[in-house]
Amino acid sequence: MRAIFILAGTALIAEFHWIIYVFGAFLVVTGIKMLMMADKEPDIGGNPIVGFMRRRFRVTEGYEGKAFWVRRNGVLYLTPLFLALVMVEVTDLVFAVDSIPAIFAITTDPFIVWTSNVFAILGLRALYFALADIIRRFEYLKYGLSLVLLVIGAKMLLVDVWKMPTELALGITALLIGGSVIYSLLKTARATSATDSASP
Numbered sequence: 001m002r003a004i005f006i007l008a009g010t011a012l013i014a015e016f017h018w019i020i021y022v023f024g025a026f027l028v029v030t031g032i033k034m035l036m037m038a039d040k041e042p043d044i045g046g047n048p049i050v051g052f053m054r055r056r057f058r059v060t061e062g063y064e065g066k067a068f069w070v071r072r073n074g075v076l077y078l079t080p081l082f083l084a085l086v087m088v089e090v091t092d093l094v095f096a097v098d099s100i101p102a103i104f105a106i107t108t109d110p111f112i113v114w115t116s117n118v119f120a121i122l123g124l125r126a127l128y129f130a131l132a133d134i135i136r137r138f139e140y141l142k143y144g145l146s147l148v149l150l151v152i153g154a155k156m157l158l159v160d161v162w163k164m165p166t167e168l169a170l171g172i173t174a175l176l177i178g179g180s181v182i183y184s185l186l187k188t189a190r191a192t193s194a195t196d197s198a199s200p
Contacts, residue, residue, distance in 0.1 A: 002096045002117050009100055010110045023101035024156030030098055031149030038142045049090050053083055098149070105152045106166055137188045144180025148173050 012019045053059065058077045064070045068082040099120070103113045151172050155164045 001093055002100065002121075003114065005096055005100045006110055006113050006117070009104055010108055010113070013104060013108050020104070020156050020159055023104055024153045024159075027098070027101055027105075027149045027153030027156065029153075031146045031153060034142065034146035034149065038146065047087070049087060050083055053078070053086060059083065101156075102149065102152045105156045106169065138181055138184045139187060140180045140184040141177070144176045147176050151176070 009019075009023070058075065060070065060077045060079050063081055064079045066081070067079055068085065069076055069078050071077070096117075100113065100117070103116060107113065152169065155169055158164070
């Protein structure tokens with residue numbers, strides 16, 4: 001999916017320069033939406049993808065071991081595990097839609113865009129289990145990521161007015177993400193120490 005997006009995006013930007021404004025506007029809108037939704041808990045049950053799958057297919061009430069689908073009286077049923085798989089793939093697609101236009105703000109070289117995506121995916125998958133237990137400590141990381149999307153989107157929208165240096169864009173990105181992580185750790189450390197001191 002990412003390869004298709006990268007090739008299509010590169011071809012579009014090479015053929016139609018104004019496409020970069022579409023990518024930039026998309027990132028700005030996404031960043032604003034992320035800021036607005038940052039404090040809200042995700043409603044998995046009300047997710048439109050899950051709702052679509054449940055309306056179109058028969059789904060069992062509970063898991064059936066490791067099976068993605070089962071047959072009951074000759075009728076095929078999907079399991080919640082299959083719905084989870086669909087959600088993972090759709091989420092990966094959404095991340096691709098967000099991340100690939102952001103990379104085009106740095107370079108339009110298809111090789112660099114492709115390899116950076118490969119290394120990002122390999123790194124994130126490898127770090128998942130290490131981060132899964134501590135990700136809740138990064139409470140403000142989502143705000144930093146939202147602001148990064150806004151900055152990169154603005155960079156793309158202003159490309160013909162002011163070309164932001166790549167070094168400056170990367171510096172701002174590192175500052176926003178690093179700052180949000182440090183602030184999150186400081187806040188959670190204070191909350192933890194306050195809880196410990198209040199307990200008998």
